[in-house]
Amino acid sequence: MAKIAFILAAFVAVALAEPPKAVPIVEYTNQRTDDGQYDLKYVSGDGTIVTSKGVLKPTADGKxxxxxxxxxxxxxxxxxxxxxxxxxxxxxxxxxxxxxxxxAPLA
Structure with missing residues (x-):
C-alpha cells in the first residue's frame, strides 16, 4: 500500500511541477567565413551573455x-x-x- 501511495504522490508531484520558463534571446549575431573563422554573440532575456570567436592564426613555422x-x-x-x-x-x-x-597557488 505504501508503495502505491509513493508512486501516486510522485505522479502528482510531476503533474503539478511548473514547466521551465523559456528565456528569450534578445540579441544574436553569428558571422562566419568560408575558411572556418566565426564570431558569435548572444544575449538572453535573463542577462546571460555568451561570446565565442574563432580566428585563424599562422603556426610558428608559417606553413x-x-x-x-x-x-x-x-x-x-x-x-x-x-x-x-x-x-x-x-x-x-x-x-x-x-x-x-x-x-592555482603561485609557486
Whole structure:
C-alpha cells in the first residue's frame, strides 16, 4: 500500500511541477567565413551573455594555420552572485579564468 501511495504522490508531484520558463534571446549575431573563422554573440532575456570567436592564426613555422578559439560567458547565479568565465584554446592548450574558477597557488 505504501508503495502505491509513493508512486501516486510522485505522479502528482510531476503533474503539478511548473514547466521551465523559456528565456528569450534578445540579441544574436553569428558571422562566419568560408575558411572556418566565426564570431558569435548572444544575449538572453535573463542577462546571460555568451561570446565565442574563432580566428585563424599562422603556426610558428608559417606553413599552416591554427584556429584559435576565444570566448566568454556571464550570468547571474541563483544566489544573485555574478558569474563570468573567459577562455582561450590554441596551440598552447585550453586556458580558462573566471570568478568561480579556483586559482592555482603561485609557486
Amino acid at each position: 599552416d594555420n591554427v584556429l584559435v578559439y576565444t570566448g566568454s560567458y556571464q550570468y547571474t547565479a541563483p544566489d544573485g552572485a555574478p558569474v563570468s568565465l573567459s577562455y582561450v584554446a590554441d596551440v598552447d592548450g585550453f586556458r580558462v579564468s573566471g570568478t568561480h574558477v579556483p586559482q
